Amino acid sequence: MTCTLAALLALSIAAPAVAQDHSHMDHAQMGHAPPAQPAAPAASAPAATPDPAEPTGTDQSPGSAPPPPVPMPHYADRVWGGDVMARSRDAMMAEEGGGQRFAQLLLDRVEWKDGGYAWEGEGWFGGDIHRLVVKSEGEGGDRVEGAEVQALYSRAIDPYFNLQTGIRQDIRPTPARTYLTVGVEGLAPYWFEVNAAAFLSTRGELLGRIEGYYDQRITQRLILQPRAELNLSAQNIRETGTGSGLTNAELGLRLRYEIAREFAPYVGVNWERRFGDTRRFGWAAGEDSGGIGLVAGIRAWF
Amino acid sequence: MTTIDRRRLLQGAALGGVALGAWTPLGARQATNGPVVSGELIELRIGRINRMVDGRPSRSIGINGMSPAPLIRLREGQRARIRVVNDLDVETSLHWHGLLVPFQYDGVPGISFPGIPAGQSFLYDFPVRQNGTYWYHSHSGGQEQEGLYGPIVIDPAAPDPVAFDREHVIVLSDHSRSSPATIFRKMKLQPGYYNFQRQTLVGLLSGRDQKAKDRAEWGKMRMDPADIADATGATYTYLVNGHGPVDNWTGAFTPGERVRLRIVNASAMTTFNVRIPGLPLTIVQADGLNVEPVTVDEFQIGVAETYDAIVTPAETAYTLVGESVDRSGMARATLSPGAGMAAPVPPLRARPLATMTDMGMGGMGHESKPGGPDPTAEQNGSRKLATTAATPLQPAMNHAAMGHGEAMGGMEGMGEMQHGMRDFANAPGVARTPGVQTISPMAADRTDYPGQGLEDVGHRVLTYRQLRALDRNPDVRAPGRQIDIHLTGNMERFMWGFDGKRMVDTHEPFAFAEGERVRINLINDTMMAHPIHLHGHFFELVTGHGDHSPRKHTVLVQPGGIVSLDLTADAVGDWAFHCHMLYHMLSGMMRVVSVRPQGGAA
Incomplete structure (x- = not known):
């Protein structure tokens, strides 16, 4: 995993640097250039006596001389030696240049609900752009009713969104399914966290999921979080009781208190409902079509 | 107004002991006594130390057993040989910081030298070519946050144009019991981790902060106007000379003396607003170089800047307040004419909110005043020090009631502006990366701006535009060319860089030829002020003062602002160029500046 990420990072570094030439930019439009003056030639010594009528020093406008060639920034090699400086440079770039890697384990929901439990969380490892993400969610009562794990490569594609692609493995319900996953996750305008993903199973079945939540701070530490999840299917899958179209929806409202940023117990309500054929399949199997219930749980990260 | 606080006195005696006496001078001019090292050969031993801050034990990295490190006192014209032993x-x-030394002794691992390995020593050897107030610090990882910093004072070879009877070195810093690795990680994982002064629903319902419509507009842009500081008083205790606000470092004076305060911001992340209620500050030096005296009541000091101020205290005690720019806490010290005297401590003022100008939108839109700060906002323990009897001495105390002036308001015109908030046509040369959240569409020269939250404090606040060099600039040529450097960032990912690139993304330096004079336009595309530091050089600020432009080594570029500076690239070598906010630098807001002989091969 480290090797893969390192390789990906290396690729991103190797991307050609954008050549920069700002020397001819027009600064007047930015409103900070002094009145236009003929550019003074770059003399080798300061003028002897300033004429108060002539602008001097920083009151003068810059000329348009060409920039010098860009050298390799390895001047210290000639003092301390190339090998030792190369090692030092590599260490500095890796550890202090923005290339550091981090990891987080986030238990977004670990909750008890009527007659059961549910969880949703993820762990990730990586840098600013490239990350490996493992997600899991599921629920159960006397037995595990649903459980899935996703292993994704995540790449930042703009300031707010990540493209995520990988594998989803359903462990429950059985028979287990394996999917190819492509999704987008990030922060939408108005501070909505959203996640949309498509799943293509090894049997050619196509599923979709859209999730979102919003953190409404009531105080600095008391946070009300409405969240929604919609699951979609392109076809009927009798084996798993999935109907085509909108299969089920979940709406939740959770009130948490951040004792610390990393640890927040919550209480809330959750409403769940199956739709269409999924609902009919459920009836046929003797299951109800959903309902509303209280939840209590913990949001934590490490 | 002056009170003798017996409890505090006893506390000081019990806790401060040795350390309290550390910086207290005996009275003679030039006698900042206590830990001073000087001479031709200086030995500095870097090691882990245990210390007390406001009565709580804490681990730090110190030099010769102390943090801040001892004052290095040099004389202009001498040769400095400094042997540094690494006991870590x-x-x-x-x-x-600010010293013009041969590049190989500039002390940046990976750029100027290979660093000092554990258990080894290194001999720095350079001529002292200047005078003034400077400082020194580690350039390795987060060690600077851990306490590895100290002041430098260089006495001039010629008579000092600044007359004073006594001096105090005031080293401001931010101290945390969390490790720098922890602080950095928390901010990477959750950039608002340390901000407990955000806007809330309770605030909205009680008429505080922004109105609902403005909150919605800012929310649409995914910009948080309460994001004034990344690391805050939630993790920091703000120190003066290593002492917390309860420790109350105290400097002595005799009434009527001209006291020179050599103020260094040695913080990792904190922009301070500094004032001494009741005592005007005459600024005589900025970044170690003399300026024409300008008298103010308060000034903002970015990380790594220094200011020297002359004060003439009367027969009373004074509180020196260094308020964090986001008002989440304060550094506090006392200037006192007698033992055990303390002065009233003003309360923390209302935290400011960022404005449309801070977003680089110029003066677009109507500016209306937001309400007071969020009622649930949290500050650090220093808030408890406020005494209420201090009003006459603190005009700024009325701040909250007065509102703070320039503010975001009705956002008429915002609709059209929004799609221009990340328009790369406004910044050719900026890489189109996830690290660029916004590009200032109308960045403005804000060198006449006192700083966030200081627009309307009811007294004189220093601006860069007021600084004028005492001596004529050594190089008054017109710049031969100019370049733009964009300060870019993404607050949501805690990514920072120049021109959309992090240090790790490019080895390409900003290149200069020796002797070349170049205008550099620093354009802040972020909503946060960045103290930008160039090693090995001074540069002149382009603020309309011609051949008496103020010369600095570090410049605070206000949010949404532009600072133009003229640089004479006269020191051959490779030099670090970076934001001096430690975690911005560690996130990649750093680049190499290369200076090569004219026409020479790389």
Whole structure:
């Protein structure tokens, strides 16, 4: 995993640097250039006596001389030696240049609900752009009713969104399914966290999921979080009781208190409902079509 | 107004002991006594130390057993040979901030030298070519946050144009019991981790902060106007000379003396607003170089800047307040004419909110005043020090009631502006990366701006535009060319860089030929002020003062602002160029500046 990420990072570094030439930019439009003056030639010594009528020093406008060639920034090699400086440079770039890697384990929901439990969380490892993400969610009562794990490569594609692609493995319900996953996750305008993903199973079945939540701070530490999840299917899958179209929806409202940023117990309500054929399949199997219930749980990260 | 606080006195005696006496001078001119090292050969031993801050034990990295490190006192014209012994189990380094030294002794691992490995020593050897107030600090990882910093004072070879009877070195810093690795990680994982002064629903319902419509507009842009500081008083205790606000470092004076305060912001992340209620500050030096005296009541000091101020205290005690720019806490010290005297401590003022100008939108839109700060906002323990009897001495106390002036308001015109908030046509040369959240569409020269939250404090606040060099600039040529450097960032990912690139993304330096004079336009595309530091050089600020432009080594570029500076690239070598906010630098807001002989091969 480290090797893969390192390789990906290396690729991103190797991307050609954008050549920069700002020397001819027009600064007047930015409103900070002094009145236009003929550019003074770059003399080798300061003028002897300033004429108060002539602008001097920083009151003068810059000329348009060409920039010098860009050298390799390895001047210290000639003092301390190339090998030792190369090692030092590599260490500095890796550890202090923005290339550091981090990891987080986030238990977004670990909750008890009527007659059961549910969880949703993820762990990730990586840098600013490239990350490996493992997600899991599921629920159960006397037995595990649903459980899935996703292993994704995540790449930042703009300031707010990540493209995520990988594998989803359903462990429950059985028979287990394996999917190819492509999704987008990030922060939408108005501070909505959203996640949309498509799943293509090894049997050619196509599923979709859209999730979102919003953190409404009531105080600095008391946070009300409405969240929604919609699951979609392109076809009927009798084996798993999935109907085509909108299969089920979940709406939740959770009130948490951040004792610390990393640890927040919550209480809330959750409403769940199956739709269409999924609902009919459920009836046929003797299951109800959903309902509303209280939840209590913990949001934590490490 | 002056009170003798017996409890505090006893506390000081019990806790401060040795340390309290550390910086207290005996009275003679030039006698900042206590830990001073000087001479031709200086030995500095870097090691882990245990210390007390406001009565709580804490681990730090110190020099010769102390943090801040001892004052290095040099004389202009001398040769400095400084032997640094690394007693840590990791690599270290020392950088002489603002000193013009041969590049190989500048002390930046990976750029100027290979660093000082654990258990080894290194001999710095350079001529002292200047005078004034400077400082030194580690340039390795987060060691600077851990306490590895100290002041430098260089006495001039010629008579000092600044007359004073006594001096105090005031080193401001931010101290945390969390490790720098922890602080950095928390901010990477959750950039608002340390901000407990955000806007809330309770605030909205009680008429505080922004109105609902403005909140919605800012929310649409995914910009948080309460994001004034990344690391805050939630993790920091703000120190003066290593002492917390309860410790109350105290400097002595005799009434009527001209006291020179050499103020250094040695913080990792904190922009301070500094004032001494009741005592005007005459600024005589900025970044170690003399300026024409300008008298103010308050000034903002960015990380790594220094200011020297002359004060003439009367027969009373004064509180020196260094308020964090986001008002989440304060550094506090006392100037006192007698033992045990303390002065009233003003309360923390209302935290400011960022404005449309801070977003680089010029003066677009109607500016209306937001309400007071969020009622649930949290500040650090220093808030408890406020005494209420202090009003006459603190005009700024009325701040909250007065509102703070320039503010975001009705956002008429915002609709059209929004799609221009990340328009790369406004910044050719900026890489189109996830690290660029916004590009200032109308960045403005804000060198006449006192700083966030200081627009309307009811007294004189220093601006860069007021600084004028005492001596004529050594190089008054017109710049031969100019370049733009964009300060870019993404607050949501805690990514920072120049021109959309992090240090790790490019080895390409900003290149200069020796002797070349170049205008550099620093354009802040972020909503946060960045103290930008160039090693090995001074540069002149382009603020309309011609051949008496103020010369600095570090410049605070206000949010949404532009600072133009003229640089004479006269020091051959490779030099670090970076934002001096430690975690911005570690996130990649750093680049190499290369200076090569004219026409020479790379």
